[in-house]
Amino acid sequence: MTSNIRTKICGITTPDALQAAATAGASYVGFVFFEKSPRNIGLSDAAALAVEAPIGVAKVALVVNPTDADLDALTATVPLDVIQLHGSESPERVAQVKTRTGLPVMKAVGVADVTDLAAIDIYSEVADQLLIDAKPPKGADLPGGNGLAFDWQLLAGRKYWTKPWMLAGGLSPDNVAQAVMRTGAKQVDVSSGVESAPGVKDNDKIAAFVRAAKG
Numbered sequence: 001m002t003s004n005i006r007t008k009i010c011g012i013t014t015p016d017a018l019q020a021a022a023t024a025g026a027s028y029v030g031f032v033f034f035e036k037s038p039r040n041i042g043l044s045d046a047a048a049l050a051v052e053a054p055i056g057v058a059k060v061a062l063v064v065n066p067t068d069a070d071l072d073a074l075t076a077t078v079p080l081d082v083i084q085l086h087g088s089e090s091p092e093r094v095a096q097v098k099t100r101t102g103l104p105v106m107k108a109v110g111v112a113d114v115t116d117l118a119a120i121d122i123y124s125e126v127a128d129q130l131l132i133d134a135k136p137p138k139g140a141d142l143p144g145g146n147g148l149a150f151d152w153q154l155l156a157g158r159k160y161w162t163k164p165w166m167l168a169g170g171l172s173p174d175n176v177a178q179a180v181m182r183t184g185a186k187q188v189d190v191s192s193g194v195e196s197a198p199g200v201k202d203n204d205k206i207a208a209f210v211r212a213a214k215g
């Protein structure tokens with residue numbers, strides 16, 4: 001029997017990986033718009049992929065501290081379902097992005113220790129969803145997608161969530177079932193854990209991840 005855990009495969013750059021994610025049963029696919037990322041994708045390539053995504057697979061645009069002009073270009077070009085903010089956007093900026101794009105916003109909250117958990121309550125007031133991810137190491141090039149996990153015990157005792165949330169950070173086919181059990185997550189996100197090299201998605205790992213998350 002499978003559970004209804006929803007999965008997001010982030011950093012999709014090819015039709016092949018998009019197909020693999022959809023066939024495996026992923027609920028979301030993520031496109032990364034961040035130049036330094038090995039998963040960066042241009043607007044027109046993302047638009048071409050997004051129109052191929054089956055109904056029922058939500059298309060998420062991951063952006064980092066976007067300007068209004070960035071958002072306007074993005075939403076004018078790519079058919080999207082969700083904006084994921086993965087930078088240092090303030091709660092006020094999250095609200096502005098929602099209004100400007102007319103799309104639901106998922107705000108990433110980086111967690112390294114207990115002091116980071118206060119941000120969950122703050123962003124729950126304005127975001128439609130939260131992505132609880134590992135905080136990047138100091139000086140890292142990427143604010144996410146680093147294959148690092150945080151201490152899941154930090155979430156284990158949390159009973160009340162006022163918004164839907166997704167667990168991310170260092171997940172893989174080997175540890176996702178354990179992560180779901182320990183945190184109670186109903187949604188999980190992965191990027192480097194389903195790659196054969198930075199930015200190169202592996203179809204077998206995508207299938208194994210979705211299977212393990214639901215299993």
Ligand SMILES: O=C(O)c1ccccc1NCC(=O)[C@H](O)[C@H](O)COP(=O)(O)O
Nearest residue numbers: 010037144145146147169170190191192
């Ligand atoms: O994945 C990237 O390259 C990236 C670049 C800039 C900001 C965020 C990025 N990824 C964020 C994600 O949504 C990842 O899926 C999440 O951080 C988990 O990544 P991983 O630990 O590699 O599974």
